[in-house]
Amino acid sequence: MTDLQQLVVQWQAAYRAYTEAHEANRYVAADDPAAAARIAPAYRRVAWLWRQLAALESTPWWAKAAALHAAETFDHQADVNERIASGDRAVGAHHGQVPVESGGQ
Template sequence: MNVSDDLDGRWQAAYRAYEHASEEVTRAGADDRGAAHALALASWDVAALWREIADTPFLPWWVLAAVHSAAETFEHQSREWNAKANAAVGVRSVSPRRRNGGA
């Protein structure tokens, strides 16, 4: 039930980027398109890594449930911040990207 050191490191880096983006939104304000878009992308990256963690063999059901819940929460948050970024300038939706090998 161990997450690989590589995956752990990538999750930690993504979460640090998420924290930085969150702090930037706090400083700049939710109506700052760039800050909102950065938070949307950072949230999506954390969600994608939660999904990778869910693929770890032999996770107990309760850990798996928590990991899926975390991924869903970050995905939802990503969509919300993406909508805020787009509303700031009235543009069409920007698709979040995935970093796990282009999947």
């Protein structure tokens, strides 16, 4: 099995674990430490494997760029979830939601 094939198998398993963690977190609050602790390692593992794929000499430049961007995105999500898991509730509290105001329109 080539290096690429081995990495693809590992990436598929890591992404499957990420998907399972994401699904398990579907109905929990964005600032739930237990949910964040479940998914942070999955984000980190997928990011690492994206970087391994980008590092292969045979990977075309455009695929390297895409893989590195994906790795940065997954690492960012791992960082956010690691902070939430450690008790920093302010990090994921609003998750991009616009505050709802009472009354009026």
